[in-house]
Amino acid sequence: MTATKSRLRQHLYDYLTLKRRIIFIFLVSTLIPFITIILISYFTIYSILTNKIQTGIQNNLRQVELSLESSINNLNHVSQQLAFGGIVGNRLDELLSAKKPFDRSKLLSDLKEELGLITFTNPSIGLTLYYFKDDHSYDLANFGVKDPFSPQALPLLAEYSKISYYGPHVSNNRFDNGFVLSAMRKVDLPHQEEVYIYIETGFKLTQNILHNDQIGGTTSHVFLDNHGRVAYSDAADFQVDTLFPHFDKKQMSGTQNGYYWFREVSNQGWSIISLTAKSDYNKEMNRWFVQIGLFSLLFLGMSLFLAWLLWKMVYRPLNGFSKEIKRMAQNKVQTTAIETNIPEFDFLVAQFKQMKTQIWELFAEVELKEKRRADLEVEKLLYQINPHFLMNTLDTVHWLAVMNGQDEIDRLVLSLNKLLHYNLGKLGQTSTIQEEIEAVQQYLLLQQIRYDFMFDVHIHVDAEVLRVPVPRFILQPLVENSLYHGLDDEGYIEVDVRLTDKIDIYIRDNGAGMSAEKIHSLLHSPESAGGKVGMGIGMNYVNRMIENYYSGQAMLSVTSVKGEGTTIRLSLPFGGGNQHD
Template sequence: MRRWLDKSLKRKLSLLLLVAVVLPLLATGVVSYRIALSLTEEKEKQSGMNTLRQVADKLDFMIRDVENMSVFIIGQRDIQQYLDNEQADISLFTQNIGFLTNLVFSKKYISNISVTSTNDYPPLSNTTLLHSGLSEQIAGKEDYMRNNIKWWTSLYENQTTSDGLKRVVSLVRPIRNTSKFQTVGALSISLDEAEIRKILDAAGWEKKGFVLLVDQEGHIVSGESPEWLNRPLSARLPNLGELDGKDGVFPYSDGEKENNTVLYHTLSSLNWKLVGVIPTQVYTAQNQYVLTVTAYAIGIALLFAIALVLSFIQWVTRPLTGLASTMKDINPDEPIPTYAVKSTDEVGLLVHSYNKLSDRIQRLKEQVQMNEAKKKEADIMALQAQINPHFLYNTLSSIHWIALMNKDKKSAEMVGALSDFLRFSLNKGEEFCPVQQEVAHAQNYTYIMSIRFQDKFDTAFYVDQELNALPMLKLLLQPLIENSIMHGLQKKKGKGQLYVHGERHGGVMTFVVEDTGIGMDEDKLREIRRGLGGSLGQPEPGRSGYGLRNVHQRLQLHYGLDTGLRIESQAGEGTRISFTIPILEDSP
């Protein structure tokens, strides 16, 4: 893939721009979809909560209407008179029965109204009760009823002659006479659960969801199925938790079925709660539509963006492609052809610069050819200049033969060594030489210095024979030997030793120049080590030849920063200087 891209700028730009366009579009689509999901879910929750509030308003109206009716019944003069008489009055009984019947008939959600007397008078009711669960609701709560002006029961069953068996909830409140405020009876107004369920069903709750009316004790008063009535809410919705606060929304799952959203709202007239359950399937259906619309929109945008990007890249790279094709077919021996400029933008300026560069290259090419001709002329002159070194070699050779004829062997050897030393030092300006020549050059120098400083040192060379033919940078050993003689052995009292080692270790070779001279202390050693980083080619004070600094920096320039001199010394014992260089690849 990378090799395919590297071969074409057009491919790189296409990939870059497509990524730059496609990724933001995809990110925008994902963000838009998630926002739509969030809005859809939030809208559904808000709609569900509004529905609960509308249902709660209807139920609150019904409850307040019943409570207001109870106040009206308690204050009705015939009811008060019937309950306050010393004995039952049959005419008042009949009159009150008709009054209660008319009230019930005007309100469909009222199942029955009953008035009982503390004097065991016949109870007043709009219908004959064959069986009532009210007594079970009241049992054990007499003290509560005496201390409260009203009380709503849980769901229970009533059986009457006119309506049969019905589930009802009742408002129960004591009746006190208006003169002495003594309790003379009790009033119960029963609401039909079937009418409550009609209100819940008419709310238009989400399909597959349901709404429950729960009393203050957590029992279901009304809901989607009669089988759950009067049972705890936890039986219908396990692991639901507490419904704190007036209303709320939270996710719910019983661990087995699909996830749901639970909404609840508290009636303002009672501490009863409406609990609504919305399955996530409702969100999923709407989300699928949103996902489809988003996918189509992003897909169309991607196709349009890709077509636009490819057309733009083709338009931009067409002149560059032509220029590259022209340059690929250029013959170095022929003049560089120009390319037609067809635009004034950056690409056009680039082509124009290429044309100017081609003219400049042609002129430089002609100038180089001229310089080559001048260089050949300078080489001829340099050959003539070599007459002087040759004259020096010939003169030294003549002195060498004169010393031999006079039987002065030591002078002849010294002159011969000097001649070889100078011949190698000049060496036609070459930088590298075989190890064998470098060692021979060092031996010639050592021989000359041993005659100059007689009885000051003995010399020993130990160089591995495998290194003889290997190339190395020349004039490395002689400056190190000179340093050992001039600064170590010469200043020592008595005779010293000079050792030169050369060994091969795998792909590198190591050379060591070691003396038993006066050595140096730690301060002097640190000063010399710091001085190795000075300017290249700058002689040390008091020196006329190559110094340690030159050798160190020449090593790093030719072989890398990992090479360089390593200097070790102890005062009174001697100095050891070493360096390690890699064996060149073309070496045997």
């Protein structure tokens, strides 16, 4: 996961060149105000246009609803005159009760005259007749009637106790195929129960109902009865005698089947719905979107062009800097001054020239120091003559002791010679755990002879780690620590090297122990043990050496208890480290 994130960051870094960053920042700084203005304009224009369209539709729909309500009220008023209790209704009762033909003829003539007078004085009234529900017959029609005549088949709009309203539907007038509204009211004759007055009013839905159309599209209409059933529809998605989808008496507008719809409810409970296709409804809004889109493209093109000009302005000085850096990398000195005619870049050019001069001076200084270092190396080789002379001399002493039978002196000189030969090797050179253990053994032997006291030494090393390379001098300073901090004749030193998932080296003693402050000083202070430890190389050296050699993968820790002893743990990675020759 870490490697994947690193690759993504590198890819993003390589992609975001200066040119892309300039264009991005320029676009962001110019487009954010522009987009903000567009959003504010959008919500403002959307609110204005929506209110305008909705208000226009609802106003027109309200006018239609009021006109229809007025026509229905007129139907209701005329039907009351023709019902029993009115002049015509009473004449009908007399007609139906008359026995003599003359009386019936006279009453029929008078009744037709009254009906003609009523229809003449109400020009909005169309077909009028009396319907006898028992035998499904009719009489006294003022126009010809289409056969078959069946009011029960008409779409019911609203219904009350004595009157039912139908429509819009095709007129039953034989000479009229227009759409009308109609009402059928019970006459309530004393001797006839199932007599009804049927009246139509002319209402042509084919005319442009919303003549002040606010959106310039085609509008459809749906009439609903009191229960949300479709009584009339000129939209194919809403069929007559079906319930309006998701009908809610309180909902006055919404969307359905790709339409925006608005509803007006009459005082009688029926309602009229205006349907407008979403494409027509959003026509003016879409026109505004197209205009804004074209303007946005123009603005974006101008922004990109200005960003390109800005890049060109920056590119020329940067190209000059790049050439100067390449010449300097190729050890070429540029004598011609770069002129950008931009004060900021000219200042950078001057600073670059000054930096280049300082770099050449540093190059000269480094060359001088390298020459001096080479001289010091030669001098160092000369100083190595003395250690070789010392070891050769000790070798001579060893053979003299052998020849004179001085076994203890022989053993002392031989151990000292081996230890000096190992310790006078090149610092930083790698060794092996086996060589480190052998050097520790020689050192401990010398210390026992030198101070004339005996202590037990227990050394255990797993065979698998004997040839493992390690830095030189990492065990002897740790053993020296155990020897120089409270060990006596009753003491012991245990060196235990084990292979687990790492190489764990434990050096234990039963000496006087140390305080936490002393442990910290030994590990971190380079001056802490220089005057006491035999070779002058302390634990601080070990700590720094393993940190550098194993890149932080090794660990040195010390635990000690006063009066009981000290345990040093050195944990090294198996097969790890940076080997140095």
